[in-house]
Amino acid sequence: MSATTTTASATAAAPAQAGQRGSYWITTFGCQMNKADSERMAGILEGMGYQPGSDEHSADLVLYNTCTIRDNAEQKVYSYLGRQAQRKRTNPHLTLVVAGCVAQQEGESLLRRVPELDLVMGPQHANRLDTLLEQVASGQQVVATGEHHILEDITTARRDSQVCAWVNVIYGCNERCTYCVVPSVRGKEQSRSPGAIRLEMEGLAERGFKEITLLGQNIDAYGRDLPGITPQGRRQHTLTDLLHHVHDVAGIERIRFATSHPRYFTERLIDACAELPKLCEHFHIPFQSGDDDVLKAMARGYTVDRYRRILERIRERMPDAAISADVIVAFPGESDAQYRRTLALIEAIGFDQVNTAAYSPRPNTPAADWPDQLPEAVKVERLQELNALVERTARQRSERYLGRIEQVLVEGTNPRDPGQRMGRTRTNRLTFFPDLAPSRSPAELEGGIIQPGDLVNVRIEKVRAFSLTGVALG
Secondary structure, eight states: OOOOSOOOEEOOOOOOOOOSSOEEEEEEOSSHHHHHHHHHHHHHHHHHTOEEOSOTTTOSEEEEEEOOSSHHHHHHHHHHHHHHHHHHHHOTTOEEEEEEHHHHHHTHHHHHHOTTOSEEEOGGGGGGHHHHHHHHHTTOOEEEOSOOOOOOOOSOOOOSOSSEEEEEEEESOOOOOTTOOHHHHHOSOEEOOHHHHHHHHHHHHHTTOOEEEEEETTGGGTTTTSOOBOTTSSBSOOHHHHHHHHTTOTTOOEEEEEOOOGGGOOHHHHHHHHHOTTBOSEEEOOOBOSOHHHHHHHTOOOOHHHHHHHHHHHHHHOTTOEEEEEEEESOTTOOHHHHHHHHHHHHHHTOSEEEEEEOOOOTTOGGGGOSOOOOHHHHHHHHHHHHHHHHHHHHHHHGGGTTOEEEEEEEEEETTEEEEEEEEETTOOEEEEESSOTTOOTGGGTTSOOOTTOEEEEEEEEEOSSEEEEEEOO
């Protein structure tokens, strides 16, 4: 799963019961998997008696859940840590934790660089946060980055949303893309059992959640490590089988999944998405490059033609499906002609959204040591041109919504306009609309307030590259 933008987002939580351990603050960098890990760790902290803090500069425990997929994400972590290290010199009772991929990658060297740290822990240890903090409380400086089987614990996650929830279905990644550090920091694939996944979804439905996103670094690999072969000779546990297994969970209105790998994206999976009503018509399938030789150098295991055929089949079965992707430009040795093929693929496909990045050498990856690294100026120039194309293509894709009525799952209030609700279409377009349709009285809209979790028909009146605005029809 790519994290092509690096943002820091603090957890937001309802007040916990009063405890004896003070306040906490979690800042999350990177991908959806990190966000899901942060929710689990926040739940553990609240179970220990910590309360959510008001900001990171006053909290008693500060945790940075880090991303190392791009160098700028890693460097941002160090700038945050520097400020907290200064704070700890005058407040020795502050507990300072680095979790996630930078922690796994750097291990004990982080302690040498930031000796004020109390705990360094890799992603596989997220469910052990309470045990590790008890070691810290006993006076130890702890590093937990060893290979570890991820423990099942579906009761502790403190969800950021009241409507939409992440559900991990597979941890780790067995791929060996030459640019990617994820396998070395997140470990080998570990699939959860179908029963445990369904049980978690049922619990979320009972709490009022309406949409579930099933998560995995390479979610199409789900079940490869689970035992069982069908009488037809195929694996008994696949992502397609899992979707059928969880589809009828009562109360869940929508199901999504991410992130997919073209090598394992099957026609059987496409058919399931077309046939199961709760599966949303949105697919995130990274292609990374529009040139076969670059894809081979990346060790991606598919061709551009194979990628095109997957999308053609999706649109054949679901004509309105939204397609998003990840792409890397300025990969070592990428010629201008090869780069132009990436631009041509984006124009030909017509993506709804593309997460873009210029290649960034990462430690312990083969491509980092190749001699044909491209100059920074070339990276900047290609990325700027690519981003302009992506926005233009997304705007063109958005035009199809103008005048249409879209079903929107309300997630909350527009943070920039309290008079507007916001939510997403089934195709994952962010949509804003006034709380009340002008032609409706409050009584006609069940009290006049559209609540998070409501499914609302919205007539789209304005389109932008990555969002829509409309009017609720009830």
